[in-house]
Amino acid sequence: MAEVSAMMIRARCNFVAKTSVLDVKRSDSRLSVIGRTVWCDRGRMKGRVVTGVKATMQVDLEDDERLKRLDGLEATLGLDVVAERELKEKGFLGMRKTKFVCTIGPACCATEDLEKLALEGMNIARLNMCHNTKEWHYGVIRKIKKLNEKGFCISVMIDTEGSQIHVVDHGAPSSVKVEDGSNWLFTAEKFEGSRPFTVQASYGGFSEGIQVGDSIVIDGGMASFEVMEKIGNDLSCKCTDPGLFLPRAKCSFWRDGRLVVRKHESPTLSSKDWSDIEFGISEGVDFIALSFVNSADSVKHLKSYLSAKSAKSVRVLAKIESLESLQNLEEIIEASDGIMVARGDLGVEIPLEQIPAVQEEITSVCRELNKPVIVASQLLESMVEYPTPTRAEVADVSEAVRQYADALMLCGESAIGSYGQKALSVLQIASSRMELWSREENRKHFLPQHQLGVSLHDRIAEEICNSAAELANKLSVDAIFVLTKQGHMASLLSRNRPSPPIFALTNEDSTRMALNLQWGVFPLRIDLSDDIEANISRGIELVKSKGLVKQGDFVLMVSEISPARAASMASQSIQLKSIV
Ligand SMILES: Nc1ncnc2c1ncn2[C@@H]1O[C@H](COP(=O)(O)OP(=O)(O)OP(=O)(O)O)[C@@H](O)[C@H]1O
Numbered sequence: 069m070a071e072v073s074a075m076m077i078r079a080r081c082n083f084v085a086k087t088s089v090l091d092v093k094r095s096d097s098r099l100s101v102i103g104r105t106v107w108c109d110r111g112r113m114k115g116r117v118v119t120g121v122k123a124t125m126q127v128d129l130e131d132d133e134r135l136k137r138l139d140g141l142e143a144t145l146g147l148d149v150v151a152e153r154e155l156k157e158k159g160f161l162g163m164r165k166t167k168f169v170c171t172i173g174p175a176c177c178a179t180e181d182l183e184k185l186a187l188e189g190m191n192i193a194r195l196n197m198c199h200n201t202k203e204w205h206y207g208v209i210r211k212i213k214k215l216n217e218k219g220f221c222i223s224v225m226i227d228t229e230g231s232q233i234h235v236v237d238h239g240a241p242s243s244v245k246v247e248d249g250s251n252w253l254f255t256a257e258k259f260e261g262s263r264p265f266t267v268q269a270s271y272g273g274f275s276e277g278i279q280v281g282d283s284i285v286i287d288g289g290m291a292s293f294e295v296m297e298k299i300g301n302d303l304s305c306k307c308t309d310p311g312l313f314l315p316r317a318k319c320s321f322w323r324d325g326r327l328v329v330r331k332h333e334s335p336t337l338s339s340k341d342w343s344d345i346e347f348g349i350s351e352g353v354d355f356i357a358l359s360f361v362n363s364a365d366s367v368k369h370l371k372s373y374l375s376a377k378s379a380k381s382v383r384v385l386a387k388i389e390s391l392e393s394l395q396n397l398e399e400i401i402e403a404s405d406g407i408m409v410a411r412g413d414l415g416v417e418i419p420l421e422q423i424p425a426v427q428e429e430i431t432s433v434c435r436e437l438n439k440p441v442i443v444a445s446q447l448l449e450s451m452v453e454y455p456t457p458t459r460a461e462v463a464d465v466s467e468a469v470r471q472y473a474d475a476l477m478l479c480g481e482s483a484i485g486s487y488g489q490k491a492l493s494v495l496q497i498a499s500s501r502m503e504l505w506s507r508e509e510n511r512k513h514f515l516p517q518h519q520l521g522v523s524l525h526d527r528i529a530e531e532i533c534n535s536a537a538e539l540a541n542k543l544s545v546d547a548i549f550v551l552t553k554q555g556h557m558a559s560l561l562s563r564n565r566p567s568p569p570i571f572a573l574t575n576e577d578s579t580r581m582a583l584n585l586q587w588g589v590f591p592l593r594i595d596l597s598d599d600i601e602a603n604i605s606r607g608i609e610l611v612k613s614k615g616l617v618k619q620g621d622f623v624l625m626v627s628e629i630s631p632a633r634a635a636s637m638a639s640q641s642i643q644l645k646s647i648v
């Protein structure tokens with residue numbers, strides 16, 4: 069903390085006092101009081117904090133009525149109406165911290181369905197560019213933008229198709245049974261329609277490097293084949309493990325019990341992916357999820373392309389779904405703006421029993437390196453068909469929340485299932501319960517901190533946020549407010565997973581949409597100047613005027629916005645305020 073103590077960190081709190089709920093003398097030796105203000109200044113303590121009593125407001129509106137009221141909402145604060153409702157209904161500590169991503173498909177692309185998902189807590193809409201047309205995706209993006217004009221805050225993610233080998237056609241419109249011992253031809257030949265016992269692969273070079281005796285495993289174990297003969301580029305195969313072929317099933321190749329890693333395969337981004345990326349840039353999407361990333365290079369390449377296109381605000385998420393991506397995990401995470409644990413395709417390349425440990429490892433490295441992480445696929449798979457989840461699915465969701473993933477993602481459950489909205493409400497209930505439990509754990513064990521910053525400025529920001537989160541937990545503050553242009557300090561606070569919600573006040577729309585993915589961060593839009601004090605006063609007035617905070621609430625303000633004329637060492641601050 070040497071660098072931090074060189075700055076003045078201020079903790080300020082005006083007395084409004086009704087009930088004294090804590091005595092700072094006993095809690096922290098770095099706090100001090102001047103008059104009615106508590107100051108924290110270089111390790112000397114001079115006083116105590118008194119706060120008021122908290123009451124929770126009740127709102128009880130039906131969705132329809134609530135939507136009608138949203139129509140007239142002016143977006144001065146850029147406030148997410150769903151977060152606002154949750155705050156009013158559940159209080160600060162009851163706000164859900166884990167974010168939700170929903171894959172949009174035919175089952176939920178109508179405006180009313182998107183609105184229902186939004187009301188149920190969708191933070192990010194994912195468009196999988198493997199499916200449907202650009203016109204269809206364009207239509208969905210327009211509808212989401214309209215919802216955002218009504219006061220929702222839903223970010224848009226496009227997910228590239230990538231170039232993994234998958235089945236184009238297997239001779240039937242939907243799934244097809246594969247019998248033990250049956251003979252099949254795997255070919256890259258392009259032909260119209262389908263042929264019995266013939267599987268059309270998506271990539272011409274799919275059989276390069278494959279030998280007689282190798283195994284082809286479909287979708288991580290749906291069915292398996294042995295390669296009996298190579299006929300030109302085609303593979304004649306016999307089924308050794310009967311099962312099912314689903315549309316667009318994925319193939320992996322195995323030799324002597326090991327995955328055949330195929331370095332010569334097509335690049336991470338195909339020409340279709342580049343065209344989809346152009347589409348995403350022109351539509352102003354917030355995130356691009358990059359499929360089948362194997363090294364940091366493809367992420368860096370896309371990021372520099374976005375910079376050159378003046379589209380730096382589009383965040384790049386790397387999907388971890390191959391053995392090679394696991395081998396280069398840290399460099400990929402470092403190069404990316406966030407990560408998706410794409411368990412569906414990962415399960416094609418690694419044994420299924422390794423997925424839980426790999427998920428835990430990825431979420432933990434992402435926390436260390438301060439990158440948001442999404443856990444995706446099959447969280448509530450049975451809800452594609454049924455209105456309730458299995459017990460095992462609820463346990464899986466809870467485990468991802470316990471691991472402090474930033475976000476959970478629905479795939480088929482929302483895209484094609486009949487119970488997408490219900491699936492979101494299951495996520496909501498399960499994650500709220502687990503968050504409550506983890507909060508108690510978090511209080512007992514402060515989380516291991518890996519130092520990120522190299523420059524003094526970055527180290528100061530990091531230490532301020534670590535200390536702010538610790539203060540917030542120890543002093544039981546109601547909410548943390550952070551004034552942030554690029555969102556950096558908001559994410560450093562989120563990394564600590566503090567108990568109170570983090571309201572990130574920013575003047576950048578792109579920052580607001582990116583922060584939607586971060587655990588516990590509720591982004592708000594306000595105008596920011598170079599004057600820290602004016603920003604703080606304006607921030608407090610605005611949140612008060614919206615009824616977000618009320619008299620007696622005890623809040624912690626963190627600011628990273630440098631005043632124009634002050635010395636740089638005095639530019640970042642922590643203030644504790646009791647709302648009067
Ligand atoms: N835009 C869409 N239009 C039509 N169907 C879709 C669309 N998006 C998703 N789906 C359907 O929902 C299912 C689940 O979607 P999801 O994107 O998670 O899976 P996927 O096709 O296995 O791709 P990926 O491996 O990239 O996750 C898909 O198999 C597809 O049937």
Ligand SMILES: CC(=O)C(=O)O
Nearest residue numbers: 410411412413444445
């Ligand atoms: C989401 C995704 O792409 C997967 O799980 O494979």
